[in-house]
Amino acid sequence: MGETAFAKSKTFVDFVNAGGPFGASLSPGQVVQVSCRIRGFKVQDGDRWWYRLASPPWNGHYYATSDVFYNTPNTSGNPINGVQVDRRVRLC
Numbered sequence: 373m374g375e376t377a378f379a380k381s382k383t384f385v386d387f388v389n390a391g392g393p394f395g396a397s398l399s400p401g402q403v404v405q406v407s408c409r410i411r412g413f414k415v416q417d418g419d420r421w422w423y424r425l426a427s428p429p430w431n432g433h434y435y436a437t438s439d440v441f442y443n444t445p446n447t448s449g450n451p452i453n454g455v456q457v458d459r460r461v462r463l464c
Contacts, residue, residue: 373461375423375441377402378451387412387422387435395425395434403447407432408464409457415439421457424464 383395390413398404406423412435414420421438442451443458 373406373458374403375406375443375458375461376447377404377436377440378442379440381436381440383425383430383434383436385434389413390415390437396429398436398440401447404430404436406461409438409461410435410464413437419456423461 377398377400379400381398383398384390385393387410405426407426408424410422410424411420412422415437417439419437419439422435423438424432425434425436426432438457442453443455444453
């Protein structure tokens with residue numbers, strides 16, 4: 373399933389501790405394929421949902437916090453929409 377990032381973000385091997393090694397960063401407007409969602413490290417806004425990134429160069433080995441994505445069919449506009457995770461993405 374494709375998700376659109378609205379903010380620049382690091383990507384992480386370790387979703388439990390938000391630890392490295394780090395992967396290629398996400399860019400605003402970038403669409404990536406995600407294979408699943410999982411709960412992990414709680415980021416500053418309280419979100420614990422993470423996506424496993426299936427697209428190259430991450431190839432299923434890196435994760436990004438779900439709060440840098442729109443998590444809706446929207447790909448532009450106000451990203452603060454109250455949706456922390458796209459529930460259409462299957463659980464890991």
